Amino acid sequence: MKIIVDRERCVGAGQCVLAAPAVFEQNREDGLVELLRPEPAQDLHEAVTEAELICPSGAIELHS
Template identity: 90%
Template sequence: MKINVDRERCVGAGQCVLAAAAVFEQNPEDGLVELLLPEPSQDLHAAVTEAELICPSGAIELQS
């Protein structure tokens, strides 16, 4: 799995961080998503998939 985030689309809701804190964080200056692990391990895939689904702006894109 590979993750792409579009910071231009991000609205800073932080739902991704709540779902997968090991993979995403919010930038302290602007509150927008920061990607920590662009290719997370298998044990994080369920949390990352949840983060993609609950992102209100659709800023997270997953690729197999």
């Protein structure tokens, strides 16, 4: 799995961080998403998928 985030689309809701804190973080300056692991380990895939689904702005894109 490869993750792509669109910081311009992000609204800083932080739902991704709550769903997958090992993969996403919020930037301290602007509150927007920061991607910590663009290709997370298999055990994180479920949490990342959840983060994509609950992102209110659709800023997270997953690729197999």
